Amino acid sequence: MVGELGERKIIEIILGCLDQMPNMPIPFGDDVSAVNIGNGRLAVIKTDMLVGKTDVPPGMNLWQAARKAVVMNISDLAAKGVKPYALLASIGIPRTFTEKDIHQIGEGLNAGAREYNTYVLGGDTNEASDLVISCTAFGIADKHLLMKRDGAKPNDLLAVTGFFGKSPSGLQILLEALKAPVDIKEELVNAVLMPKALLKEGLALAQTQAVTASIDSSDGLAWSLHEISRASNVGFVIDNLPVAHETEEFAGVTGLNPVELSLYGGEEYELVLAIKPKRWEKAKEATEQIGTPLIRIGQITKEKTSLLRMKEKTIRVEPKGWEHLRTTWTHRTCDPP
Amino acid sequence: MVGELGERKIIEIILGCLDQMPNMPIPFGDDVSAVNIGNGRLAVIKTDMLVGKTDVPPGMNLWQAARKAVVMNISDLAAKGVKPYALLASIGIPRTFTEKDIHQIGEGLNAGAREYNTYVLGGDTNEASDLVISCTAFGIADKHLLMKRDGAKPNDLLAVTGFFGKSPSGLQILLEALKAPVDIKEELVNAVLMPKALLKEGLALAQTQAVTASIDSSDGLAWSLHEISRASNVGFVIDNLPVAHETEEFAGVTGLNPVELSLYGGEEYELVLAIKPKRWEKAKEATEQIGTPLIRIGQITKEKTSLLRMKEKTIRVEPKGWEHLRTTWTHRTCDPP
Structure with a gap:
C-alpha cells in the first residue's frame, strides 16, 4: 500500500x-x-x-x-x-x-x-x-546562472536566509492546540498561514555565482541538507543551528525540543545554500542589500556524514521531516538517502 | 454550491x-x-x-x-x-x-x-x-503560426479531422453496459480508453496558415463549435454532420440518437477547425499527407446562429455536452455562450 x-x-x-x-x-x-x-x-x-x-x-x-x-x-x-x-x-x-x-x-x-x-x-x-x-x-x-542542487563541494559554506522552527511551532498551535505566549503566537501561526518565497534573495544570489547548491526548506532544514548532500555526493556538518528566538521561547513553554523543531519541521521557505568560501562576502552582500541575513550554519564535507555539532554534544542529523505533524506520508518519509 | x-x-x-x-x-x-x-x-x-x-x-x-x-x-x-x-x-x-x-x-x-x-x-x-x-x-x-480560437471569419469553412460519436458510444458501453455489435465494440471502447491527440495534423495545419480558429473536441463537437463562435464572435452552420459509421450502427441497435451521440459527446480528440476558403486545398493536402481526412462539415456565419441543416429539418445546435453521461459538472455545463 x-x-x-x-x-x-x-x-x-x-x-x-x-x-x-x-x-x-x-x-x-x-x-x-x-x-x-x-x-x-x-x-x-x-x-x-x-x-x-x-x-x-x-x-x-x-x-x-x-x-x-x-x-x-x-x-x-x-x-x-x-x-x-x-x-x-x-x-x-x-x-x-x-x-x-x-x-x-x-x-x-x-x-x-x-x-x-x-x-x-x-x-x-x-x-x-x-x-x-x-x-x-x-x-x-x-543556464550558467541557474542554481542546482548538485554542485556542492567539500569545504563550501552552508548558509540559510533566516531562522528556523517558526512554521513547525505554528503547526503545533494549529494542529495540536498548543498554547504559545501572546507576543509570539501570531508570528508563529503566520509563518504557516502566510509563507513567503525568497524570490528577491534567490535572484540576487544567482547573480553572484557564489552558490554551488541551493534548495528551499519546504520539507524542513534536515531534509533539504540531505537532498543537497545526496545530489552533490557530499556530507555536511552544522555548527551553528539557526533556531529562531520565537522557536526557543515556544519550546520553553511547551517542553518541545527547539533543535527538533528547527531541523525536522517543514513548511519553511528559507533558502538552504552551499557557497564557495571565496565568494562568501559577495553572497552575503547580495542578500543583505535586500534586508535578509545570510547565516553561515556549517560546512560541506567530503565524508558523507550529516552532523550537528552543539556545545555539549554532536548528533546525527536524520534524513527526515517531522512525521508526527501529519497523518500522511506527504513530504514526510524517512527513508535513508 | x-x-x-x-x-x-x-x-x-x-x-x-x-x-x-x-x-x-x-x-x-x-x-x-x-x-x-x-x-x-x-x-x-x-x-x-x-x-x-x-x-x-x-x-x-x-x-x-x-x-x-x-x-x-x-x-x-x-x-x-x-x-x-x-x-x-x-x-x-x-x-x-x-x-x-x-x-x-x-x-x-x-x-x-x-x-x-x-x-x-x-x-x-x-x-x-x-x-x-x-x-x-x-x-x-x-507566434504567427499558432492557431487560436478567436480568428474565425464569416464564410470560413468548418472542418474536422474525423468522424464523431465513437467515444460517447464507447462510454455508453462502459458506463451503462449497453450492448454493441461484436465487430464494432472494441473500436468504440478503444476510442474511450486509448484516445489519440492529432499532433501531426495540428503541426501540419499550422504550417499551412489556412486555419483561422482551432480547438480540439474533448468536450464534444457542439461545445467546441460554440467555443470557436464565442471567441471569434461569429455563428456557424453545419450541413454535413460527421457521424462515424460505427456510431450509426451502435445507435441503430441501441435506439440512441446518432446525431446526439456525435454532437453532444465528448472525450473525442478530433480537431475542429475554421479554414480560409482560399486555402482549403492546402489544408486538406496537409492532413491527407498524414493519412487523415479533412472533412468539410459546414461554414462560419456572420449571424450568431448555431444550426445543423439535415435533409428533413434544421435544428439548433445547443451549447452543451452530454450531461447524463456523467454525474458531475465537469466539462458538462450548458450555460448559453
Whole structure:
C-alpha cells in the first residue's frame, strides 16, 4: 500500500518508468525541470500540488491555501534563482464549495502571483473529492546562472536566509492546540498561514555565482541538507543551528525540543545554500542589500556524514521531516538517502 | 454550491479575480497560455487535470488513465499547432494504491509522452482522496503560426479531422453496459480508453496558415463549435454532420440518437477547425499527407446562429455536452455562450 511506501519510494518508482530526455539541462529530482531554448537560455517549469487534506491545516482559509499553492511553486523557482514569468492553476473543487469559496480561491491565486510580480495566465477546473490546487510556474533562466542542487563541494559554506522552527511551532498551535505566549503566537501561526518565497534573495544570489547548491526548506532544514548532500555526493556538518528566538521561547513553554523543531519541521521557505568560501562576502552582500541575513550554519564535507555539532554534544542529523505533524506520508518519509 | 454553478461559471469567477498580464499573446480562455520569449516566439504552457471520479470510466486501467492525462494536454497543444517539448506530472495518489498501481501510472505517463515524441521531465506526488493526475505540457511556437480560437471569419469553412460519436458510444458501453455489435465494440471502447491527440495534423495545419480558429473536441463537437463562435464572435452552420459509421450502427441497435451521440459527446480528440476558403486545398493536402481526412462539415456565419441543416429539418445546435453521461459538472455545463 502507498501509505507504507513513502513519497521517496513512489517517486523512485515513477522515475524508474520514465525515459530520460537526452541532454536534460537539469537532472531528474531537482526542484524544477528545464528545456534548452537556445542562446544559453532555459525554459524552466515547475509543478507542485496542494491537497486540502495534507497541505491545508485547520485555521488556514481558502484564500491563504490558494496563495500558498502559488508560493510553494515560486519558492522552488526562487531557490534556483529563476524569475517566474507566468503561472497556471489546475483546480479540483469539492461539490460542497460555495461561490464565495471559489472567489476566495481566485483572489488567493491572484494575490500570490502579484506578490511576486507575475500573473496567473490560465488553468483548468474540475470536480474533486478534496480541494486540489496544482500550480505550474514558468520562467526563463540563463543556464550558467541557474542554481542546482548538485554542485556542492567539500569545504563550501552552508548558509540559510533566516531562522528556523517558526512554521513547525505554528503547526503545533494549529494542529495540536498548543498554547504559545501572546507576543509570539501570531508570528508563529503566520509563518504557516502566510509563507513567503525568497524570490528577491534567490535572484540576487544567482547573480553572484557564489552558490554551488541551493534548495528551499519546504520539507524542513534536515531534509533539504540531505537532498543537497545526496545530489552533490557530499556530507555536511552544522555548527551553528539557526533556531529562531520565537522557536526557543515556544519550546520553553511547551517542553518541545527547539533543535527538533528547527531541523525536522517543514513548511519553511528559507533558502538552504552551499557557497564557495571565496565568494562568501559577495553572497552575503547580495542578500543583505535586500534586508535578509545570510547565516553561515556549517560546512560541506567530503565524508558523507550529516552532523550537528552543539556545545555539549554532536548528533546525527536524520534524513527526515517531522512525521508526527501529519497523518500522511506527504513530504514526510524517512527513508535513508 | 459548486454543483449548481457549472464549470463555466466557476471559470468566470476565477478569471474575474485575476489581474491580466499586459500584452498576453493568447487571451484568457483559449486552450493554452503563452508568454512572449522574444524573436517572435512564444513559450506555450497548458495544464489539465485528470480526476479519477470524473475522467476515468469503469474499464479504464491506471496505465490508460495516466496515458490519457498526457494525451489530454498534448491534444490542446496539437489544436494550437504547437509541438510539445516537455511534460510535468503532478500526481495525487490514494492511500489504498499499491506499488503495482504506481508502476502502471509511471508507465502510462511515459507511454503517452513517448507516443508524441516528448518526455516527462519531473513532477510531484502527494496523497489525495481520489486519483488526480495534473499534467503540464510545454512547447515553443512561432507566434504567427499558432492557431487560436478567436480568428474565425464569416464564410470560413468548418472542418474536422474525423468522424464523431465513437467515444460517447464507447462510454455508453462502459458506463451503462449497453450492448454493441461484436465487430464494432472494441473500436468504440478503444476510442474511450486509448484516445489519440492529432499532433501531426495540428503541426501540419499550422504550417499551412489556412486555419483561422482551432480547438480540439474533448468536450464534444457542439461545445467546441460554440467555443470557436464565442471567441471569434461569429455563428456557424453545419450541413454535413460527421457521424462515424460505427456510431450509426451502435445507435441503430441501441435506439440512441446518432446525431446526439456525435454532437453532444465528448472525450473525442478530433480537431475542429475554421479554414480560409482560399486555402482549403492546402489544408486538406496537409492532413491527407498524414493519412487523415479533412472533412468539410459546414461554414462560419456572420449571424450568431448555431444550426445543423439535415435533409428533413434544421435544428439548433445547443451549447452543451452530454450531461447524463456523467454525474458531475465537469466539462458538462450548458450555460448559453
